[in-house]
Amino acid sequence: MSYLKVDHITKSFGNNKVLTDISIDFEKGEIHSLIGENGAGKSTLMKIIGGIYQADSGQILIDGKPANMRDPVEAYGHGIGIVHQELSIAGNMTAAQNVFVNNEPVKKCGFIDWNRLYADAAAEFEKIGANIDPKAIAGTLSVGMQQMIEISKVLSKDVNVLILDEPTSALSDNEIENLFRILLELKERGKLIIFISHKLNEITRISDRVSVLRDGVCTGTLDREDMEVQTIIRMMVGRSIDALYPPKAKRRDNKKALTIEHISRKGKFSDVSFDIRYGEITGMFGLVGAGRTECAFSVFGADKMDEGQVYLDGKQVRFKNPAQAIREGLCYLSEDRKALGLFVDMTVKENTVAACLKSMCRYGEFLDENRIRENTENYIKELDIHPEDCRNYKVRNLSGGNQQKVLFAKWLAAKPKILIVDEPARGVDVGAKTMIHHILRQLADTGMAVWMISSELPEILGVSDRVIVMHEGHCRGILENVGLTEEDIMRTAFREEVRHE
C-alpha cells in the first residue's frame, strides 16, 4: 500500500485540459521524480497535491484515506509541503523570521519569543546541515541559502511529503550537491521527496523512481534499474505531429540576415554561434532556462552582451537599445505579451502603432489619425483579428489569441526585415495557433528572416526550416529540419548528459 496515491486526477483550466486521468503511487522513503516538457502538467499536478488547485475529478489518498485539501494550510495538516520554483523569501527579514513566518513561537500574551525563534531556527538549519546564521538578513544570502531557508520553513511544519518544483534551476553546482545531500538524508529519515525537474542527469542521479508526464497524461513510471535517458526521452516526446502546420520554405537561397558569433552573457548563455537567413524560419528550441530568450534580448539590445559579434547583412552591429535594433529592421516579439508586449489598458489602435510611431507622423511630430486608422484596419483584416470593429477596444477585452495577433500587428507595422518571435503561439487556442504559424510562413515566403524561439517540440518541427538546439546556455547543435524527429532534438539537447552516461 502506497503512502501517497494520486488517483485518476483530471484538471482543466477553461477549455484547456491540463491533466487527464493521472494515477501515480508514491512511497515513503523514496525520491520520486517527475519529468516532462514545459506545459506537460508537472507543476499543476504538484499544486493539486499541495492544495493550491482542486482537481476536477479524482482524489488524493494518504495512507489509503482520501485527503480533501482545499488550501495549502490543509495540505500542511496532512503533512504535505511544497518548495516552489519561485522562492517566497521576505528579503528584508532575518533567516529565522523567514523560517517561522506566520508560525512564530510566542510567549504568553502573544508576544514573539525572539530567543526561541532564533534557537529553533538554528536547530532547523542544523537538521539539514545548512550553515546559515539565523540572524542573517535573508535577502543578502545566496539563492542556494535562500532555498535552504525555504526547505527549513516547510520541514519546520513537520511534513512527511516534501515537494520541490525545479529546485536546481537557479543553483550553482556546489549548491546543487549540497541540496542533493540534504534530500538523500531526508529520504533516509523516511520522508517522501517529490522532485520536479527537466534535467535528465539530475533525475537519473538521485531518484529511486521517475514518472513521466506528456501533455497532461502520465506515460509511465520507471524504477531505478530501467531509468535510461533514451527511454525517458521517448516517453517525454513520443507523439505524432498533426497536419496543422504550414508547408516548409519553397526556395531557400541561404542569404544570411543575422550572423551571430560566440556571444556570451554571464550567467545566461555562453559562446553561442548561429545564423538567421532570409526567406526561412529558423527555430530555436530549448527548455526553460536554456538561455534562448536571454540570447534574443542581448541581440535585440534589450540586454547587454559580454562577448561576441553580431553581423546584420554582413555589417557588424551591437545594439545599445531596442530603438536602434528596430531602426535597422530587427524586431522582437516577446513571449510574455502582457508584461513585455502589449499595453493592455490601451486600445487596439494605439497598440498597433506603438513600435512604428515615427512612420505615422506628418509635419514632423504630429500623428496622422487617418494613417493610424488605416494601418490598424489593415492589420485587423490581414490577421483576422476579432471582433472586426475592435479598433477602439481595450486590448484587455480581447481573447488571448486575438491579443497575440495584435502583438503581431504591432511588430509587423514596424516593417521588420528580421523578426524574432518568442513562443509565438503560447496561451492561444488551436485555431489561432495554426493561423499564427501560417502567418510566419507567409512572412518568410515574402523574404523576411524569422527566428522563432519555442519550447514546444511539435511547433519547432512543424514550422521551422532549421533548428537551433539550446540547452543550459549553450548551443548544442544546428539541425536541418529534414526527417527530423523530436527524439533527435531532445538527444541533441541532452548530448552532454547522454555522453556522460
Add this chain to the structure above:
Amino acid sequence: MNKRKGILSFGRINFHYLVLIVMIFIVTAAMTVYSPYFLTVNNLQVLIDTFIMEAVMALGMTMVIISGGIDLTVAGILPFSSIILALLLMREVPFGIAAVLVLLAAAAIGCLTNLLRRSLNLHPMVVTMAIAAVIKGVDLTITGGSAVSGLPESFTRLGAVRILGMPVSWIVYIILAAVFLYFSKNNRWFLQVFFVGGNEDAAKLSGIKVEALYRNVYVISAVLAAVAGILTAITYSSASYSYGTNADLRVITTVAIGGTSLTHGGSGSIAGTLLGTLFMAIIYNAFVMSGISTYYQDVVTGVFLIAAVLLSEGIKVLKERKS
C-alpha cells in the same frame, strides 16, 4: 463583444467627463441661487485669478502622472522662480533675460529630479519630496522669510496690462492649455508618455527611449511651475516664499479629479484636467462666497482627492465587472 456599449459609455462621451460636467452645473446652479453675486464678471475674474497658477501647473502634472510618476517639487519651484526673478530684476537684468534664466533653472531642477530618480532608483515621490524641501529651504534662506518687493516699475506695469481685456496670466494659460490639448491628441511624444505609463517594459522593447521621456516629463512640469512663479510675480508685483503653499496638493487633486489615474500610469487626459481645473476653481470660489473659513480648504481638497480616486477606480471596477 459589444462591451463598450452600456450605461457606462454614452456614445463617445467619457463617463468621467459627464460626471464632472454635471457636478460643475450643480455647484454653479447652487451658488447662483445662494448668491446673486456668484455669476458676475467681477466674481468670475476672482474665480479664475485664484486658481490660475494651479491650472498652469496641472498641465505638466498631468503628463508626469500619466507617465506613472508624481512631482511634488512644483510647490517649491513656484516661489523659488518668483524670488529669483525678483532678485534678477532688482539687479537690473532685463525681464526677458531674467525670465529665460528662471525657466532654465527650473529645467535644471527637472533634470536633477530625473537624474536622482534614475541613478538612485527611487520612487519619484521620495525624490521630488526631498527636492521640494530643499528648494523651500533655499527660498526661505534667500529672502530671510520676508517678501521681496520694490521691483522696477517697468516690471510692475506688466501686472496692469490687459490684452483683449485679460491679464497676462490668462493669456499665457489659454495658450498653454490650447497647445497641450492639441498636442495631447496629435503629438507622437505625448502618445509615448501613455505607452511608458501603461507598460514601461513593453515601451522599452517597442523602441521608445524611456529615460529621455521621463526626463522631458519632469522638465516640462518644473518649467510650468516656473511659469506659474513668473506669472505670480507679475500679478502681485512681488515675490515671496509663501506663494504656492500646498499648491502641490491642489494640483494633484485637480489632475485626479480630471480622471487621470494616480494608482497606475497610462490613463488620463489633458481634457479631463481642464474640466477638473474648472471644477476646483468653482469649488474654491464657492467656499469664499459662502463664508466658510478658508482654513477648511485643505480639508475639502483632501476629501475631493479621495472622491476622485474612488470615482475613477470605481468606474474601472464596474467596467471590469461588466466585461
